[in-house]
Amino acid sequence: MSAVSTEPTLSLNGIHKSFGPVHVLRDVTFQANAGEVTALVGDNGAGKSTLVKCIGGIHPVDSGEIRYNGAPVTIGNPREAAALGIEIVYQDLALCDNLDIVGNMFLGREAKRGAVLDDEQMEQMAQQTLSSLSVRTVRSVRQPVASLSGGQRQTVAIAKAVLWNSKVVILDEPTAALGVAQTAQVLELVRRLADTGLAVILISHNMNDVFAVSDRIAALYLGTTAAQVKTSEVTHSQVVELITTGGSDSLGRKDS
Amino acid sequence: MGTLTTASASDDRTEAGPPSSPLADYLRDYWARVRSGDIGSLPAVAGLVVLSAIFEILKPDLFFTKANVANLFTQGAGVTLIAMGLVFVLIIGEIDLSAGFTAGLCASVMTLLMTKQPGFMLPHGQSWLIGVPAALVTGMAVGALIGWIVSKIAIPSFVVTLAAYLAFQGVILMLLGEGNIVRISDPNILRLENTSLDPTVGWILYLLVVVAYAGVRILKVRRRTRSGLSSEPALLTGVRVGALAVLLGGLVFMLNMERSLNPARSLKGVPVIVPVIGALLVIWSFVLNRTAYGRHLYAVGGNREAARRAGIDVNKVRISAFVICSLMAAVGGIILASRANSVDSNTGGSDILLKSVGAAVIGGASLFGGRGRALDAVLGGAVIAIIDNGMGLLGLSAGTKSVFTGIVLLAAAGVDALSRRRGAAGT
Secondary structure: OOOOOOOOOEEEEEEEEEEOOEEEEEEEEEEEOOOOEEEEEEOOOOOHHHHHHHHOOOOOOOEEEEEEOOEEEOOOOHHHHHHHOEEEEOOOOOOOOOOEHHHHHOOOOOOEEOOEEOHHHHHHHHHHHHHHOOOOOOOOOOOEHHHOOHHHHHHHHHHHHHOOOOOEEEEEOOOOOOOHHHHHHHHHHHHHHHHOOOEEEEEOOOHHHHHHHOOEEEEEEOOEEEEEEEHHHOOHHHHHHHHHHOOOOOOOOOOO | OHHHHHOOHHHHHOOOOOOOOHHHHHHHHHHHHHHOOOOOOHHHHHHHHHHHHHHHHHOOOOOOOHHHHHHHHHHHHHHHHHHHHHHHHHHOOOOOOOHHHHHHHHHHHHHHHHOOOOOOOOOOOOOHHHHHHHHHHHHHHHHHHHHHHHHHHOOOHHHHHHHHHHHHHHHHHHHHOOOOEEEOOOHHHHHHHHOEOOHHHHHHHHHHHHHHHHHHHHHHHHHHHHOOOOOOOHHHHHHHHHHHHHHHHHHHHHHOOOOOOOOOOOOOOOEOHHHHHHHHHHHHHHHHHHOHHHHHHHHHHHOHHHHHHOOOOHHHHHHHHHHHHHHHHHHHHHHHHHHHOEEEOOOOOOOHHHHHHHHHHHHOOOOOOOOOOHHHHHHHHHHHHHHHHHHHHOOOOHHHHHHHHHHHHHHHHHHHHHHHHHHHHOO
């Protein structure tokens, strides 16, 4: 069955990006579909972070086409990305320890009544968002983030990203710093995000995580797309081969 | 990132357990905050109680007397107000060592504009309606300059404000001339630190404050209940309002008693400076707690990168904190001048700055940024004033006082550092 039966939420075609003489991304093709987790894998320096920053508007692309729900768009800065509904959860989470969960989730986009903060509305929305993600690990949304565990912090960062009716959520190594139990919790949450209809892009080094939650795997190799395949159609070792050599006898660069 | 992995998975299941009463929930949340390093005003309040008890025991006939309690307010006012501004720069993780001499500079500008004496660099003989705004504007300009240098040129605030400390000291000397003392004769300025409210006015203000506080708390509970959110138990609201009513009531009662030793000249009522501090406390608490700007200040102090990514103009926030700090230093300077009835080259100098920083930190503001309230300045200012006053009554030398104040400041900074380490290592 052909994968592209409907328009992907986000599709990138022929993306080029260089920093001075360094050609980081060459003719990259990538797509993410609503309701799916697309894993973005690749060795260090393959261009994963740069690609994500291009999508997030931190580094505008040099050339190439970005389509959002089928329509070509340009993403010049993070605000434009946010306006489209693209949110990135960075590896270092970017949470303020001294603020509570509500404060962090609404940081920079506080709800107000006149000049005064509307704490009640923000708290309600934060609770709704957390319960829509079936998060039960957080007792009170008024807890300061400093008192949270690593997994809870990740949960807050992810909830912050989906609070704004976002359509595409990009997670940069969400389980890198977590223990076994918390990794499982976060992966469950990642799965639920996709199940609510979001296009989820998961950057990960951990093949177990990738195979546990992703629907598709996009592999980058030295700045080019090695392949984008369905997770169910590849084996662990084939993906490792794509990451390390850019190709696999059985897969090459043909798309699924 | 290693510290995160060490957190045990059991922490993620705190929601399990029997349902509990709202009061128990509240206390548990409070305890969680304390454990995470947010000990708030506990040390300052404990310090106030302990110090008051010690001085009361050592000098029972002098310390807790009507006259002396009134003195505490007028003595501590300047430092408290400067500390209130310092809280803002402490929240964003900076320091302003020039705040003391900024106070002196602004007070000098005001006094020279208002003096009847010609011969200074500024036009003289102006009304306080010119002098006071000029002092405030001078403060804001100073703050904007310091903030701009710190945030745009990226010189550490410690160095910038140390340079400003020296420079402003020089500017004051140039403005006033060596060894000059310029007297203040304007009654409006002198009134700030030298008169008291009519006892009736004191009680009316007291009622307004208690009713307003109760109203704000009840409205908040109502709004939260209407939004379907858990709110603090009614008992706690009652305790809060009751405690304020009793403490403030006792104070007003005490201050409204005759404290003049001279039967010919009556002296009673709440010192004018008390409602002035109260009003500024309310204004700055509102800004910090209830506005997006206040939240951005805390965010910049907590994690500057996170604030930047959230779309907050970090530089603008940082500059504004220095502007508020220097503005409050100007207010503090006016109060210092009013108390001394004059300005000289040492107004805002000597240990004023260190006491102000000490007041903010003793009150609970963190030297590491991210934490601090306007109330901290008032509590810490009270501790400093009590030490100063009590040790004076004991007849101890200025040297002993300085050593003791230094130890208290070090203890407060130690509590701050330890609670912070605990917050980083705990849960």
